[in-house]
Amino acid sequence: MNDEEIVGLAMKNGFLIDRDAVNIIKNFSDKREIYQVIKRAGKCLKDSDVVITPDHINDVCFPHKSENKTDLRIRYDTNVCKGEYEEFTDMFIDRYRRLGKILKRRLPASAIKNVKKRGGGSDIFVVGMVSNIQKTRNGHKIVEMEDETDLMSVLLPKGSDVIKEDLLLDEVIGVKGSIKGGRRNILIADTIFRPDLPVNRERLRSHGKIGLTSDLHVGSVTFKEDSWKRFVKFLQRDEEVAGDLDCIIVAGDVVEGIGIYPNQERELFIKNIFDQYREAANLMEDIPSDIKVVISPGNHDAVRQAEPQPPFPEKIRDFFPERFKFVGNPCYIEMNGVNVLSYHGRSLDDIIQNIPGSSYNDPVSAMTHLLKRRHLSPIYGGRVAMSPGERDLLLMGDVPDIFHCGHVHTLGIGRYSGTLIVNSAGWQEQTSFQRERNIEPDVAKFPVIDLGSMGIKILDFGG
Ligand SMILES: [Fe+2]
Structure with a gap:
């Protein structure tokens, strides 16, 4: 196709086209491809815009963007506990001083x-x-x-x-x-x-899309493998939602693990922990390579249980594609200036048990209690084992724009004081533990957040 034909094609669709944009697409050999690119680039135009520019073409032709367009900064900290009494004292003093400072302002x-x-x-x-x-x-x-x-x-x-x-x-x-x-x-x-989140925060606008998930529990007989495979296929094929997904954060419980609760072996499909991770890696490796994948551990994973948890050890990381990033739990992941706090959510058990009216069916309310206290695990001595150190690493020093947890296996979306709260549920059908407690899990739901609007879309792969 020559320049005039391309300009004519754009005009026929109701758009003008920039000279540089023409130069990019005239190299495409397939006429049908040029036609599709112009049509899709037109959809990227904002209301008052009529001119297709090279940026629009790049967005359409290279939907998974180049490295420099998605700025990902990862921050987490783990400590090595020596087991001395003073480490606990130091941790509580640090907690008092830092949260006290917020209140004393x-x-x-x-x-x-x-x-x-x-x-x-x-x-x-x-x-x-x-x-x-x-x-x-x-x-x-x-x-x-x-x-x-x-x-x-x-x-x-x-x-x-x-x-x-x-x-x-x-x-x-x-x-x-x-x-x-x-x-x-x-x-x-x-x-x-309470220390709480600051009020009157400016509404954040950035760019890019981020998907949140957790709790695959690969290796369990209740892992919904067919739904997961549908999800990965969707990522490979869907243009509109998955095509511009920049990053997926997985907040722990990648595998079911072994010896987590009594008689767990009866519910295991894969009984060896390394085989569970091998299988998880197989199931995840087909996620398109231009989507960044960040994985942190949960209480079913093969890392120490005491929080903050370190990233998966090398022996496990080696099963996965090199491009995957392995981080600790909790972790701050800043994407294009948006601060996501990802925490598996073990302390939600303590909150639900100790605060009347809390329930596994309402993770947003339990997560809000954590935000108000500016701490991921306020109660010491409950379900969360804490590794002490000089600093209290479960304290929410920075205010998250998005607060992401899993663990409870129920989907929750809410907002509190300018922070978007997401519990990403999981990929496991109801377990015997949940049956005993009358918990109906949400399965195979995938929340995608558009950082431009901070709007959220829930994709459902359960059916
Ligand atoms: Fe889980």
């Missing part, structure tokens, strides 16, 4: 030691870590709070709003209250503050 807090010295008064602010919660016979609650100077009791009066707050052990909170008479050790609370 908003609250004129005094040290507990000084508050106790001063005695009575109202509008007293303190910031501390919750070390004990008890109900009294009269229906009040007494919370022990600790800062670096002292500890004090906080009374949450019966019938007040503050008693309805779902306080958790080891979370860092701020309290506004008063001390009556000579009872210097008891602060009567009237408001509870």
Whole structure:
């Protein structure tokens, strides 16, 4: 096709075409291909735009984009625990200081030691870590709070709003209250503050698409292999959604693992852990090579259970294509300026167990509790084993634009204070564990986020 014919073809479709764009497509040998490229490039035009440029052509012809268009920055940290008592002390001090700092920006807090010295008064602010919660016979609650100077009791009066707050052990909170008479050790609370996410965040707009998934459980008899294969085929063939997907994040439980719960072997289709990963790699390697794949571990994977979890060991990574990126759990993945916090979600068990009204059917609400506390696992000593160190690595220092978890196997999409919350469910049909607890999992759903609009589309491969 010559230049004039291409310009004519574009005009016939209602567009003008830039000279440089013509130069790119005139090299295509197939007339039909040129026709299709012009048609699809036209669809990329914004409302007031009528001119097809080289950018539009590149977007259409090279839909999986070049390396420089997708900027991926990965940040995670793991520690090596020496098993010394001081490491726990350091971790909790770090938690108190960093979350306390967030609260103290908003609250004129005094040290507990000084508050106790001063005695009575109202509008007293303190910031501390919750070390004990008890109900009294009269229906009040007494919370022990600790800062670096002292500890004090906080009374949450019966019938007040503050008693309805779902306080958790080891979370860092701020309290506004008063001390009556000579009872210097008891602060009567009237408001509870949490570190929380900043309000009035600017609406983020970037570019590119990111897909979130987790919990394949390859090796289990309940892994939905046919759905997974349909999904990979879709990635290979679909132009409109998969064609411009830049990155897939897998938030753990790639395999079913072995010895995770009693009698698990009865539900294993592949009984050897390395064979499970070999199979997982086979099933994932056909994901088109221009889609970046980032994989972090979960509690079924063959890495240490204590969080933060390190990436898969080399022996397992070697089964997978070299282009896959293996990261720790949790992990911040910044794509084109959008900050995704990906965490497998083991602590959701603790939240669901400890906060009334929480449920496996509503992961968004449980994940919101984590965001408000700016911590991925606020309760120490629950289901999450923590590897201590100088810094509390499960603390949410940075505010995520997207907060992604798996683990509970139920799909959840929500928003909280400018953060998009996604639980990506999984690829495993109902297990005996879930049957016993009446949990109906969501299977083979794939959320795709358009970073331009921050809109989300759920693709369903279950049928
Ligand atoms: Fe899982």
